[in-house]
Amino acid sequence: MAFRNLRTEEMLQVSATWIDLQSPARAALLGNPDLSAKLPRIDEIHTILAVAAQPSKNPRLDEISAEEAKIDVRHDSIIRGVFGFLTSTAELVGGEAGADLIQLRDILVPDGLPSLQKTYRAQAGQAQQLADRLTPAIKMRTSAILIGHVPAQKSLTAYLEExxxxxxxxxxxxDEKGRLLAEQSELASGSALxxxxxxxxxxVNAFVADGDLAELAPATExxxxxxxxxxxxxxxARARSAPTANVPEKA
Structure with a gap:
């Protein structure tokens, strides 16, 4: 038997007759205890092949993109706010106090507003770097800077932690996107198929062998x-007649 020469759609058409609950073939299989026991495996492999034959974009990828865009809006607002607040306040107070605020600004946002142009992955790394730089001494300074009015007043530390x-x-x-894209790439490469x-x-080879052992009546077979x-x-016949022009799918 050369099932490897079957096209995927032919495989699916054949096993579809076995999984169709309304088909005469399914009824015949259910009437034979030896073969009916194999039907769950036939049902499973038909579904697996059908899914692999029609790889589609995971809808979760679109959800992730939407979530990242929403997160990024607030993320960028905080960076602009922290940078702008410290810069403007330093201008207002001037002198040594102003210079201290500029120094603090450059510790917290060393790359300045170009930080807003970084990729999501780079922004994640940048946030981790900020966490590392937020030493107890720095946090003491940022916690002493209060922004807004009571009852909505927050410390600069609260915004940095956000x-x-x-x-x-x-x-x-x-990370999740990377995993999903890798899975999608595998599907697109055909390895899953x-x-x-x-x-x-x-x-199916095992199924046919079981059918031979069951000694089915000619009509049922x-x-x-x-x-x-x-x-x-x-x-x-197709493979023999066109060995170079019609290369069967690998199996």
């Missing part, structure tokens, strides 16, 4: 395995 948390969220979503075809072939044998015969 920035760090948002950067961590961006990093987590970038090759694996699914190989599994289908193994399962034709009903259950006739479409498979016909598809196989045509696939073999």
């Amino acid at each position: 920035w760090i948390a948002l950067g961590k969220q961006l990093g987590e979503r970038e 090759v694996k699914a075809r190989n599994r289908w072939i193994r399962v 034709a009903l259950v395995f006739g479409p498979l044998r016909d598809a196989e015969k045509k696939a073999d």
Whole structure:
């Protein structure tokens, strides 16, 4: 048997007759205890092959992009706010106090406003660097700077910690996106389809062997395995007649 010469759509068409609850072939299989026990595996491999044959973009990728965009809006607002607040306040107070605020600003936002142009992955790393720079001594200074009016008043530290948390969220979503893209790449490369075809072939070979052992009546054998044998015969003929122009899918 050369099931490897079957096209994927032919494999699916054949096993579809076995999984269709309304088909005569399914009814015949259910009537045979030896073969009915194999149906769960047939159902499973048909589904696996069908999914592998139609790889699609994971909808979670779009969700991640939307979440990252929303996080980034607030993330960038905090960077602009921290940088602008310290810069403007330093201008107002001037002198040594102003210079101290500029020094603090450059510790907290060493790359300045160009930080806003970084990739999500880079922004995640930048937030982690900020967490490392936020030593107890620096945090004492930022906690003493209060912004806004009571009851909504917050310390500068609170905004910095929010920035760090948002950067961590961006990093987590970038990690998830990377995993999903890797999985999608595997599907696009066809490796998942090759694996699914190989599994289908193994399962169907075993199924046919069980059918031989069951010594089915000729009419039942034709009903259950006739479409498979016909598809196989045509696939073999196709492979022989066009060995170079019609290379079968790897399996």
